[in-house]
Amino acid sequence: MPHRYFTTEISDGTATLRGADAHHLARVMRARLGDTVILCDGNAVEYTATITGFGDECVAFRVEPGYPSAAEPSVEVTLLAGYPKQDKLEQIIKHGVELGAAHIVPFFSRYCVAAPKKEEQKNERYNRIAAEAAKQCGRGILPDVALPLANFGAVCRTFAQYDLVLFCYECGGAPLRDLLAAAKPADGEKLKIAIVTGAEGGFAAEEAEMAAKAGARTVGLGPRILRCETAPLAVLASVMTLTGNLE
Amino acid sequence: MPHRYFTTEISDGTATLRGADAHHLARVMRARLGDTVILCDGNAVEYTATITGFGDECVAFRVEPGYPSAAEPSVEVTLLAGYPKQDKLEQIIKHGVELGAAHIVPFFSRYCVAAPKKEEQKNERYNRIAAEAAKQCGRGILPDVALPLANFGAVCRTFAQYDLVLFCYECGGAPLRDLLAAAKPADGEKLKIAIVTGAEGGFAAEEAEMAAKAGARTVGLGPRILRCETAPLAVLASVMTLTGNLE
Numbered sequence: 001m002p003h004r005y006f007t008t009e010i011s012d013g014t015a016t017l018r019g020a021d022a023h024h025l026a027r028v029m030r031a032r033l034g035d036t037v038i039l040c041d042g043n044a045v046e047y048t049a050t051i052t053g054f055g056d057e058c059v060a061f062r063v064e065p066g067y068p069s070a071a072e073p074s075v076e077v078t079l080l081a082g083y084p085k086q087d088k089l090e091q092i093i094k095h096g097v098e099l100g101a102a103h104i105v106p107f108f109s110r111y112c113v114a115a116p117k118k119e120e121q122k123n124e125r126y127n128r129i130a131a132e133a134a135k136q137c138g139r140g141i142l143p144d145v146a147l148p149l150a151n152f153g154a155v156c157r158t159f160a161q162y163d164l165v166l167f168c169y170e171c172g173g174a175p176l177r178d179l180l181a182a183a184k185p186a187d188g189e190k191l192k193i194a195i196v197t198g199a200e201g202g203f204a205a206e207e208a209e210m211a212a213k214a215g216a217r218t219v220g221l222g223p224r225i226l227r228c229e230t231a232p233l234a235v236l237a238s239v240m241t242l243t244g245n246l247e
Numbered sequence: 248m249p250h251r252y253f254t255t256e257i258s259d260g261t262a263t264l265r266g267a268d269a270h271h272l273a274r275v276m277r278a279r280l281g282d283t284v285i286l287c288d289g290n291a292v293e294y295t296a297t298i299t300g301f302g303d304e305c306v307a308f309r310v311e312p313g314y315p316s317a318a319e320p321s322v323e324v325t326l327l328a329g330y331p332k333q334d335k336l337e338q339i340i341k342h343g344v345e346l347g348a349a350h351i352v353p354f355f356s357r358y359c360v361a362a363p364k365k366e367e368q369k370n371e372r373y374n375r376i377a378a379e380a381a382k383q384c385g386r387g388i389l390p391d392v393a394l395p396l397a398n399f400g401a402v403c404r405t406f407a408q409y410d411l412v413l414f415c416y417e418c419g420g421a422p423l424r425d426l427l428a429a430a431k432p433a434d435g436e437k438l439k440i441a442i443v444t445g446a447e448g449g450f451a452a453e454e455a456e457m458a459a460k461a462g463a464r465t466v467g468l469g470p471r472i473l474r475c476e477t478a479p480l481a482v483l484a485s486v487m488t489l490t491g492n493l494e
């Protein structure tokens with residue numbers, strides 16, 4: 001399988017790769033003129049590209065006409081995750097990207113144990129982790145990690161932009177398959193799904209009410225209590241399974 | 248929610264808790280005579296238990312008649328996982344137990360990077376991790392972690408004991424929902440499912456052939472390449488979703 005790289009510099013049948021990826025291809029992989037790689041524009045279009053030259057920390061290509069990336073799921077899923085302790089957010093990002101999430105939005109809420117600290121700096125690292133995961137698993141887009149939302153009210157105010165908001169709550173709710181079967185995307189768009197899961201402390205009852213008022217549907221995850229780093233990935237795998245994107 | 252502990256010492260309306268759990272209940276939780284906890288026999292039967300006495304590192308209870316644990320899934324899933332590097336097997340165990348796996352069996356195969364080392368000692372630790380996860384997520388049984396099988400031939404020789412063996416292979420295969428719909432359990436038993444996933448290096452083509460000959464069904468996990476610690480958990484979540492055990 002040829003190597004895959006993301007670059008936005010693709011136009012008129014040529015493309016350029018720069019920086020660490022160019023270094024990787026030229027020095028680590030020791031690519032030669034005429035070798036072929038796959039370039040992805042980060043917008044779900046891929047190109048078969050042939051190396052035509054090596055510059056100073058850049059590689060030039062001739063590209064064939066683009067084709068849609070086969071790796072993107074038919075639904076656009078945003079993971080809204082309560083900010084967990086330790087390195088659990090990194091696990092959610094890494095595995096969430098593999099499982100097909102398009103956006104990851106951490107948030108602080110009533111029972112969060114973690115507190116905001118150097119979030120701009122951390123956000124850069126989180127986006128690097130997302131980009132690495134996207135490259136490794138062969139995504140057609142670069143999923144993004146947002147800066148954390150400051151409270152649960154801010155989370156609820158984003159709900160209007162989704163076709164279906166799944167609020168994962170211990171106290172249970174409708175089965176996922178029924179909610180997915182009833183959800184309809186806007187004309188010609190992918191179905192936009194938000195998965196909302198809590199941090200270690202879970203959600204306050206008032207937050208659950210607030211979510212329901214803002215249009216979220218409560219889903220139960222069964223009788224076993226999932227950890228805060230497991231729940232978003234389990235629901236994501238469920239959604240991908242039920243929409244035919246994990247087969 | 249009352250605290251839950253596992254103990255096998257339950258008979259004639261009384262029960263005893265010993266060791267670290269007794270210490271936890273008596274010293275850390277500062278329980279008192281008459282307080283109520285849930286005891287689980289590790290065989291999916293639970294008891295409401297009232298403390299009747301504290302001994303030297305043990306706690307005595309009066310128990311009400313047992314009732315079946317609501318936390319056990321309707322399918323019995325064994326994760327057969329290629330032995331990964333670093334702490335990834337621990338992640339598979341921890342999250343696999345949460346998601347409802349009954350047994351976890353690591354194995355070595357052609358492309359495994361990890362090599363056997365102090366496995367008896369590690370196995371004790373793995374089983375402790377499984378037991379901790381079982382307690383935390385409220386399981387009704389204590390899922391077990393087997394000593395690693397030495398090669399893929401040994402893995403294939405276990406296939407006869409399952410109703411359905413799902414061999415997860417990059418090259419794709421039948422959708423999981425179709426395989427699950429066609430599988431039938433033995434009379435009065437739970438459906439026994441094995442999920443077989445590779446280590447970092449994946450499977451050799453000969454191993455895939457060997458698995459198919461031994462009765463495994465090949466399943467594809469979609470166009471994104473899942474990491475070796477993500478694949479077993481994603482398939483487990485899929486199986487639990489499709490069998491109604493994650494809702």
